[in-house]
Amino acid sequence: MVMTGGQRIHVESHLCRDCQACTLACSLYHEGQCNPGLARLAVTKDMAKYEFHILICQHCNSPECLLSCPTDAMTMDGRGVVIIHDEECIQCGACAARCPYDAIFYNVAADRYLKCDLCTGREGGPLCVELCPVGALMLET
Amino acid sequence: MAFGWVGKILDVDLTTKEITVRDTMAYASDYLGGRAMASRIAWDEIPTGIGAYDPENRVIVATGPLTGTLAPTSGRTVMASLSPRTYPMPWYTHSTLGGWFGAELKYAGFDAIVLHGRADSPVSLNIRDGTAQLVDAQDIWGLDARKTQLTLKERLGQGTQVLTIGPAGENLVRFATVQHSEENAAGHSGFGAVWGSKNLKAIAVQGTGSVSVADSDALLREVIGAGKFQVAPCVGVLRRSSESKTERRPVCSQACTFDCYINDYGHTKDGRRVPRVCVGGVWSDQGQQMSLTKYSGSGVEVPAGRNFGPQEEAELHQLCNSLGLDLWFRLVMQPWFIRCQQLGIHEIRGHSIEPEDAEGFERFMVQLAHREGLGAIFADDLVRAMDELESELPEELIRLGRELEFDFGFPAHREGRFWDGEPLPFWVISAMMHISTSRDPTIGTHESSLLHADFFLENPELARHQFRRLSEQVWGYPDAFEPTFENKAPVAIWSQNQHMLIDSLPLCDFAFPQLVRPMENRAEWEAAEDISGDIDLGRRLFLAVTGVDMSWDDLTHMAERAFTLERAMLARAGRGRKMEEALTSHFKLPCRADGTFIDEAGFSRLLDEYYSARGWDLEFGWPQAELLISLGLDEVIPEIRECRSRFADEGVGPSESSRLAWPAGC
Numbered sequence: 001m002v003m004t005g006g007q008r009i010h011v012e013s014h015l016c017r018d019c020q021a022c023t024l025a026c027s028l029y030h031e032g033q034c035n036p037g038l039a040r041l042a043v044t045k046d047m048a049k050y051e052f053h054i055l056i057c058q059h060c061n062s063p064e065c066l067l068s069c070p071t072d073a074m075t076m077d078g079r080g081v082v083i084i085h086d087e088e089c090i091q092c093g094a095c096a097a098r099c100p101y102d103a104i105f106y107n108v109a110a111d112r113y114l115k116c117d118l119c120t121g122r123e124g125g126p127l128c129v130e131l132c133p134v135g136a137l138m139l140e141t
Numbered sequence: 142m143a144f145g146w147v148g149k150i151l152d153v154d155l156t157t158k159e160i161t162v163r164d165t166m167a168y169a170s171d172y173l174g175g176r177a178m179a180s181r182i183a184w185d186e187i188p189t190g191i192g193a194y195d196p197e198n199r200v201i202v203a204t205g206p207l208t209g210t211l212a213p214t215s216g217r218t219v220m221a222s223l224s225p226r227t228y229p230m231p232w233y234t235h236s237t238l239g240g241w242f243g244a245e246l247k248y249a250g251f252d253a254i255v256l257h258g259r260a261d262s263p264v265s266l267n268i269r270d271g272t273a274q275l276v277d278a279q280d281i282w283g284l285d286a287r288k289t290q291l292t293l294k295e296r297l298g299q300g301t302q303v304l305t306i307g308p309a310g311e312n313l314v315r316f317a318t319v320q321h322s323e324e325n326a327a328g329h330s331g332f333g334a335v336w337g338s339k340n341l342k343a344i345a346v347q348g349t350g351s352v353s354v355a356d357s358d359a360l361l362r363e364v365i366g367a368g369k370f371q372v373a374p375c376v377g378v379l380r381r382s383s384e385s386k387t388e389r390r391p392v393c394s395q396a397c398t399f400d401c402y403i404n405d406y407g408h409t410k411d412g413r414r415v416p417r418v419c420v421g422g423v424w425s426d427q428g429q430q431m432s433l434t435k436y437s438g439s440g441v442e443v444p445a446g447r448n449f450g451p452q453e454e455a456e457l458h459q460l461c462n463s464l465g466l467d468l469w470f471r472l473v474m475q476p477w478f479i480r481c482q483q484l485g486i487h488e489i490r491g492h493s494i495e496p497e498d499a500e501g502f503e504r505f506m507v508q509l510a511h512r513e514g515l516g517a518i519f520a521d522d523l524v525r526a527m528d529e530l531e532s533e534l535p536e537e538l539i540r541l542g543r544e545l546e547f548d549f550g551f552p553a554h555r556e557g558r559f560w561d562g563e564p565l566p567f568w569v570i571s572a573m574m575h576i577s578t579s580r581d582p583t584i585g586t587h588e589s590s591l592l593h594a595d596f597f598l599e600n601p602e603l604a605r606h607q608f609r610r611l612s613e614q615v616w617g618y619p620d621a622f623e624p625t626f627e628n629k630a631p632v633a634i635w636s637q638n639q640h641m642l643i644d645s646l647p648l649c650d651f652a653f654p655q656l657v658r659p660m661e662n663r664a665e666w667e668a669a670e671d672i673s674g675d676i677d678l679g680r681r682l683f684l685a686v687t688g689v690d691m692s693w694d695d696l697t698h699m700a701e702r703a704f705t706l707e708r709a710m711l712a713r714a715g716r717g718r719k720m721e722e723a724l725t726s727h728f729k730l731p732c733r734a735d736g737t738f739i740d741e742a743g744f745s746r747l748l749d750e751y752y753s754a755r756g757w758d759l760e761f762g763w764p765q766a767e768l769l770i771s772l773g774l775d776e777v778i779p780e781i782r783e784c785r786s787r788f789a790d791e792g793v794g795p796s797e798s799s800r801l802a803w804p805a806g807c
Contacts, residue, residue, distance in 0.1 A: 019394075032357045134389050
């Protein structure tokens with residue numbers, strides 16, 4: 001059994017307004033460009049119901065992604081956050097397939113898997129939490 | 142490598158089905174993007190003398206360098222074309238919409254789309270990651286805007302972003318919209334009908350690419366510094382309470398992190414939550430806002446509109462969006478029909494009118510969109526219906542219809558009389574923008590001038606004190622917002638230049654420019670000595686995204702260049718001083734807030750002041766050679782000279798000759 005440090009981003013999707021500030025900020029912070037497809041979280045919309053859903057890693061106590069990775073591409077850092085190491089990743093997709101929150105994302109153009117790292121090293125914590133104007137994302141410890 | 146812009150413009154010939162690509166950067170340095178870039182493309186490519194439904198008319202769909210980035214409110218798109226709505230003849234104008242389409246277009250690799258020609262049967266344009274194709278759309282022709290989007294998302298993927306017309310556009314209703322998402326629309330300029338005339342049903346786009354940012358740290362710093370959930374529009378502070386601050390309102394555009402007082406949620410009868418924005422939103426405001434249509438003065442009686450209740454209004458609102466009708470038609474047609482009833486007229490050409498019955502009004506909307514029954518009479522807009530019905534109805538009603546759409550066919554809006562009651566000098570600033578702009582000028586200048594009238598209505602003494610200081614800071618003299626007729630051209634022109642920049646970067650005019658800073662609550666406003674906002678924020682966002690360091694002089698020069706090109710296109714159409722002086726009749730009506738008005742001589746002086754400040758001649762109100770040279774538009778000089786010669790030679794003013802020049806049916 002692998003145990004995390006307990007930090008995670010609590011999601012209240014019903015508050016979401018689809019402004020995408022979280023995904024844009026995430027891709028900007030991590031990749032230096034604005035592209036929701038390069039974000040470590042996703043906001044999806046069901047137009048028929050006018051409902052939005054936020055998908056983001058919940059930093060499971062027993063992370064299936066980490067357990068399913070056939071290489072050394074996933075490790076857990078001191079905070080209990082699972083990190084993807086691109087150089088070790090063979091893009092097999094096992095982690096994404098096992099994620100119960102659909103929160104590991106494959107970017108076709110970059111041929112990379114992406115997941116939330118709680119903005120490693122950022123003073124002030126995860127940027128998406130800081131910028132979400134309606135409190136749909138909140139850091140829980 | 143360019144930052145901000147993605148570098149390509151898609152050219153689509155609907156007649157030949159040929160699709161090509163051109164370089165965005167050929168326009169970027171002089172025209173930035175969005176509305177300004179569209180003005181250059183339109184000037185170069187829309188032939189003089191054609192109508193809005195001519196295949197050679199262009200539809201330009203343009204984003205700006207900030208679209209698709211984190212810059213707050215930047216997820217906007219501009220549309221530009223010859224309009225079938227402008228009265229009495231078509232001319233070039235623009236319309237903007239929020240939403241998520243523009244960002245997706247850039248993620249697909251395109252800054253803009255230029256469409257021309259006419260397909261021989263309905264088509265839609267599908268764009269995906271650098272590729273585009275026209276596909277048959279006969280099976281979705283006839284679907285409403287919502288069903289069209291749901292259908293295309295089902296076929297192409299839920300992440301697809303769609304622009305589409307509804308039945309109103311297909312049936313060439315002159316105030317037909319191009320819709321997007323639940324609520325967004327290029328609504329005011331009748332471009333839905335232009336799409337319909339081209340047999341263009343929809344544009345669907347998917348992209349997985351990025352918008353590169355020159356200085357991501359700077360952009361993040363600016364966005365975080367701008368604060369989140371700040372009240373926008375800034376004047377919304379008058380309505381914000383500690384309770385309302387915890388309410389959650391919808392956004393109408395990607396990257397908007399503001400708390401916007403023109404947005405709200407509603408629910409349809411079947412319980413579906415829907416967003417409601419601005420004109421649509423106020424319909425559901427328990428009747429309170431509908432009273433703003435009430436006016437009485439100088440023989441003009443405008444009854445209050447009728448509110449049908451929250452759910453009924455939400456239904457009507459959704460229907461309006463689905464049919465693809467400009468929401469504003471309600472604000473002029475409903476009061477006009479109520480006045481008909483007050484004068485004992487209950488049917489027109491055998492069709493009963495039911496403006497105070499929700500189901501009856503719903504039927505009327507459907508008829509409008511399909512040009513059937515009563516709708517067939519009004520589908521060319523209220524002002525044209527007045528020409529049609531002139532010999533059949535009392536003079537008061539004909540005059541009322543013309544005043545309600547006095548703005549060259551656009552509904553009255555923030556002109557101090559019929560819709561909102563701006564006191565002097567706000568309606569004078571508004572009048573100057575009305576005489577010089579191709580369309581309702583308010584939509585685009587809320588925060589740069591007109592909306593601040595609300596502060597003066599709330600507490601005139603406090604507002605005058607605060608705005609004298611602000612005026613000195615921004616325009617270099619203290620009386621920009623003093624209740625006089627003098628020295629208002631600099632404010633009108635500044636506001637219009639800001640409007641051009643906002644439509645070109647793009648940003649939302651309910652949040653930019655921050656002439657007044659966002660404040661937490663009413664008490665903070667009442668205690669404030671200095672209310673000035675961060676006017677420079679838009680420039681710094683542009684710098685962070687693109688890396689291009691333009692001064693305000695540079696940006697103003699760019700805005701003036703594009704605005705002048707738009708004015709030159711009005712000259713092409715024959716719109717000039719004579720038509721603009723005719724707006725006097727509306728501003729002779731007493732202002733609802735303070736009873737002030739202006740006569741012919743005074744209005745003429747306003748035109749002189751404004752035209753002179755712009756560098757336009759006083760005879761036609763068109764750009765003079767010196768101005769064109771200073772803006773690097775030397776090549777425009779011969780055509781303006783030819784316009785002056787043409788209209789002078791014909792011995793009539795621009796308005797009359799142009800009416801004769803335009804083909805029927807356009």
